[in-house]
Amino acid sequence: MNRISRTEGLHGSLRVPGDKSISHRSVIFASLAEGVSKISGFLDGEDCLRTVEVFRNMGVQIDRTGTTLTIHGKGLKGLKEPEVPLYFGNSGTTARLMSGVLAGLPFFTTTYGDESLSRRPMDRVVAPLREMGASIYGREGAKKLPISFDQSPLRGITYELPVKSAQVKSAVLLGGLFAEGKTTVIEQGRTRNHTETLLPQFGVELTEEDLKVSIDGGQVLTAADVDVPGDISSAAFFLVAAAITRNSDVTIEHVGLNETRNGIVQALDQMGADISYTITDYIGEEPVGDVKVRSSTLEGQTFEGDIISNVIDEIPILALAATQAKGRTIIKDAKELKVKETDRIQAVCDNLNALGASITPTEDGMIIDGGTPLHGAEVSSAGDHRIGMMEAIASLITEGDVSIQQPEAINISYPSFFSDLDQLLVKK
The missing domain is CATH 3.65.10.10 (Enolpyruvate transferase domain)
Incomplete structure (x- = not known):
């Protein structure tokens, strides 16, 4: 834990x-x-x-x-x-x-x-x-x-x-x-x-x-060398963390910015985040660059249609961002979340509501009322790496500690997550 x-x-x-x-x-x-x-x-x-x-x-x-x-x-x-x-x-x-x-x-x-x-x-x-x-x-x-x-x-x-x-x-x-x-x-x-x-x-x-x-x-097929860029889905957790946490200024370097994967950047920009990126290189046809985010005032939005397949893995952390935005955020067309490692629609709602959020699950997404202060609680990743990382980022803004059961699930995609998070934290 x-x-x-x-x-x-x-x-x-x-x-x-x-x-x-x-x-x-x-x-x-x-x-x-x-x-x-x-x-x-x-x-x-x-x-x-x-x-x-x-x-x-x-x-x-x-x-x-x-x-x-x-x-x-x-x-x-x-x-x-x-x-x-x-x-x-x-x-x-x-x-x-x-x-x-x-x-x-x-x-x-x-x-x-x-x-x-x-x-x-x-x-x-x-x-x-x-x-x-x-x-x-x-x-x-x-x-x-x-x-x-x-x-x-x-x-x-x-x-x-x-x-x-x-x-x-x-x-x-x-x-x-x-x-x-x-x-x-x-x-x-x-x-x-x-x-x-x-x-x-x-x-x-x-x-x-x-x-x-x-x-x-x-x-x-003939042999080829591949330089794998950073994962934008992993970067998403720190991008949102910087946007919703006061006194923050974070740059994620050498991350993949493929236009079929950068939905989290588009979504945060749509919400009014102080976010920018620069393409610094191409690995084959894959654009690679740096993304910079500062503490931001976010506005609730409706996300539906084509952007959903681009941001499907980032919806848990996007939902957390929406809890801190002004107004209501609606996520539609995301029924695919039901057949991920967990039913991510239900898991996101259950865990963030346990921390004080106001989220209602729907058949293909969720309705999130923003501007809700979060408090500490005991939550569980339920064996889902993205739920576990979302809970860890939520803890940065809660009043009181957050205890995460099954945090080892995060190793599925990000074994160094907690040490990387610690590297960015401003210590009290």
Whole structure:
């Protein structure tokens, strides 16, 4: 249990750990490539390490020194049948993206996850992969883990996504690498595009037109080096912390500013935050830069439509910001939060209300009445890393201490979170 107290402010500069989405994809693409790839800035959180272990169990040599990985790729046809079931832990990204790979491999695999992941829906990736010809079996008709994949030739399809999900899009495109012919994915709206920006670095050609992306099967991936930028979803917690905490001035350096991921910057700007950013570099097609935030007076807003898929992982911390804004904030079109590590709509409402907030859950979001002073209480991450970090940031502005049960869940995406937070705190 972590107990955290109110602070007098946050000051300084910080680099957050590597982007989780890019770290996962870099390991997958480098393992499927021919040759040796070097991944620097890799996020060594529990989720990304699950992807590393999956490929090690299929014969890929992956050497790790701190946050640098050296991956000896096996190519699309060089992986071997694992001797043990593949464990995904709590990682939904591993489970969904790897489904696209495992569906195309010429051998049998069985996969499973922890209790939380075993409750999350897998049919959204299983359905299109079966349409491609994949042989997939599992609990509740393969709607839930554990799931097994048997060898079966895949064929290219045109698939219109029923949900806005970069994970489903990526799973189908990865299956398309192993398929005969062309695979096309049509989105309802823009989602994060790291798969599309990274695959060309490994020599894969994609064609993109509006909300449509296509890939030809049988392409050879070649080794590439990737410098993973900081994760904007991790940075979001400190951006909000600086905005809502008095006497604060914080800069997050070398963070990814991909326009399909920077929704938290847009949302805070819309609320009137004193926030600015500068793009300092490009890593491949990924813009990287510095984001600066000072203590701010926020105004309640309505968030709905296209921005939601861009800010979906940041909604817990955005909700905290809304509790300190003037007026009411309404979040809509966020039903996807119900099938995250927890039901994040309910978890956000329960935990922030326990601290004195006034939030009402709705079917697809929440209604937040701002300007509410928060007080200390005992809360729980419920095993969800983003809920745990939200609670820690809330403690910076509460009257009284906040005690967090299951703070270890934060290690899933941000093992150094508490030490990085301590680095910014102005001590009394």
